[in-house]
Amino acid sequence: MTCSLSEITISADLEKLYLLNGFIVHYAEASGCDMTGINRVLLAVEEAFVNICRYAYPGHKGEVTVSCCLENGSLVVVFADKGIPFNMLSVPDPDISIGMDERSPGGLGIHFIRKLTSSVLYSRENGSNVLTLKFSCIRTTE
Structure with a gap:
């Protein structure tokens, strides 16, 4: 999908998260x-x-391009990285019915992404890798 x-x-460095957050907030507010x-x-x-920061580029640094657009009233955020292939949709949901101590580590972030997006x-x-997240944002009424 093109969303430019x-x-x-x-x-793809955790220290750059603040730049991404600023970009997303600016665009989401404008939307x-x-x-x-x-x-x-x-x-x-x-x-x-x-x-992406933790797993896309093992042993070296890389970049991620994030684009935003509106599509049929939804906010669309697209991540593109040239890291190792990884389809997060192939990861099964964690069993959240059992305690944290009994559960295998990992998977909660992907679970949150699935729950927070449309x-x-x-x-x-x-x-x-191209990951497209769509959000049915609640619009402010003025």
Whole structure:
């Protein structure tokens, strides 16, 4: 999916999260999302970015391009990285009915992304992981 109304390319480095958050807040506000919607978007975006930073480029640094647009009233955030192929949709949901001590580590971030978005799509295009998050943002009324 092409979503290039607004775009930022940053190092896949956790220290750059503040840049991504600023970009997302600016665009979500401009799109008319209320604070509840913005916070949902920020949490899902942070989880996706952290996964890219930790796992996409083992042993070396890389970049991630994040673009935002509006599509049929939904806020769309697209991540593209040239890291190792990883389809987060293939990861099963964690069993949240059992205690933390009994559960295998990992998977909660992906679980949050699924719960906070209206849809999640993954594709591998031209050597890049492309993760598309769609949000049904609540619009402010003025």
